[in-house]
Amino acid sequence: MRIREALALGKEFLVQAGLPPEEALIETRVLLGHLLGLKPLDLYLYLERPVSEEAFRELLEERARGVPLAYLLREVEFYGRVFTIRPGVLIPRPETEILVEAVLSEDLPPGPILELGVGSGVVLITLLLEGRFSQGIGVECRAEALSVARENLARYGLAQRLLLVRGDWLSPIKASRAFAAVVSNPPYVSREEWKELPREVREYEPPEALDGGPDGLDYIRRTLAEARRYLRPKGKLFLEIGYNQQKAVENLAQQEGWRVKFYKDLLGYARVGVFA
Ligand SMILES: C[S@@+](CC[C@H](N)C(=O)[O-])C[C@H]1O[C@@H](n2cnc3c(N)ncnc32)[C@H](O)[C@@H]1O
CATH class of the missing domain: 3.40.50.150 (Vaccinia Virus protein VP39)
Known part of the structure; x- marks a missing residue:
């Protein structure tokens, strides 16, 4: 799967899970960026780059089950700095x-x-x-x-x-x-x-x-x-x-x-x- 398709898949998946479309797109970018080590908006510079569909679906499924985004990313921002977080x-x-x-x-x-x-x-x-x-x-x-x-x-x-x-x-x-x-x-x-x-x-x-x-x-x-x-x-x-x-x-x-x-x-x- 390419980044282009993954962006569409992620948004669709998270909307189905109950997120409003705007939020679904933002979270899709964040999860995909996390998976690929890219900043969310830089994904658009590499739309044809391949992504592991299995790994991406796994993240989406966890998110759809309600696992907080920070636990999936293993990171959180506080007072302008990034900190490690875990379930x-x-x-x-x-x-x-x-x-x-x-x-x-x-x-x-x-x-x-x-x-x-x-x-x-x-x-x-x-x-x-x-x-x-x-x-x-x-x-x-x-x-x-x-x-x-x-x-x-x-x-x-x-x-x-x-x-x-x-x-x-x-x-x-x-x-x-x-x-x-x-x-x-x-x-x-x-x-x-x-x-x-x-x-x-x-x-x-x-x-x-x-x-x-x-x-x-x-x-x-x-x-x-x-x-x-x-x-x-x-x-x-x-x-x-x-x-x-x-x-x-x-x-x-x-x-x-x-x-x-x-x-x-x-x-x-x-x-x-x-x-x-
Ligand atoms: C609301 S959290 C705050 C965590 C962190 N300071 C923050 O602001 O993100 C409260 C913390 O107190 C810890 N805690 C609860 N009861 C405690 C106790 N009796 N003695 C020491 N720590 C306790 C919890 O495990 C938790 O990490």
Whole structure:
């Protein structure tokens, strides 16, 4: 099969699978480009080049079954950089870039950063690459995620400056008020919201990365109760939250004696709390 035919086949296949035609064409180009090591739009320069129909159909079938595009490409873009991703590890979301923006915007004392729930490592790695911190520690409970995070550390030459620890949230770290910032995009999906998540997310992404307990606030509650003992004087805690959690988080922050301010997304929802 030639690229010309593969473009038509891919679009037709993904439209049949339920994607709108525009999206089907974009995804076809991305998958085909991935298979051939070409940029999606460069495919049009090589329309007569041969493609393995079997390999291409295999990718299309997986996509049609609902496997997220990032898991097929094994790569994802975050804050302008490319990171490795694999099934079993949460696909970084654009809203998590607000968490990075918030940390980069706030005044903080000197000192290292601690991230809880590092996943693929994109947050910690981006903050070090942006020059905000020179050292950090990340805690993660899942081996699959730690292995992807380690690959990403090596990809950006940060293995000497970031320590990754396997364990349960704050428990493996000594509460010695050593950190300038504690940062997390915690699991914050409630049981009710879980049922409404797209099939792609429910069936293919790790539930441990999303499940925030009955009301979605288990990890947020726990972090607000414990994080102060890890922060240096004037240090801050940064938490990504669900679009509908601002009120509940304000109440929890007040109970635990934090002052809180929020960073909003483009729709005006508070998505990151900064706690001091
Ligand atoms: C929402 S994901 C965030 C991943 C990554 N930081 C990002 O923003 O793409 C939450 C992460 O916390 C991890 N996690 C969940 N419970 C944990 C626990 N008790 N201790 C450590 N990590 C945990 C999950 O495995 C997952 O990688």
